[in-house]
Amino acid sequence: LIEQARRIGAPIIQIHHAELTTSTVDALHEADIAVWAWPTTRPEDIAAAQELGVDGLMGDDVPALVAAAQRADKTTS
Numbered sequence: 790l791i792e793q794a795r796r797i798g799a800p801i802i803q804i805h806h807a808e809l810t811t812s813t814v815d816a817l818h819e820a821d822i823a824v825w826a827w828p829t830t831r832p833e834d835i836a837a838a839q840e841l842g843v844d845g846l847m848g849d850d851v852p853a854l855v856a857a858a859q860r861a862d863k864t865t866s
Contacts, residue, residue, distance in 0.1 A: 791820045806838045
């Protein structure tokens with residue numbers, strides 16, 4: 790992933806949430822590449838992606854994504 794991102798100058802990689810691991814997210818962050826998880830449409834998938842430290846969430850259930858962002862804001866404030 791890092792090689793692919795660097796080759797095309799991509800500052801962000803979009804990865805299916807089921808393929809994400811802590812080590813993948815950490816390695817991409819160490820390479821200054823942001824990680825967006827998709828399609829995070831179920832609350833449990835959203836929470837799992839957030840726990841891994843992704844930078845962005847993509848999905849079709851906008852209310853669920855907004856609720857997740859609001860929960861994250863409350864825990865970081």
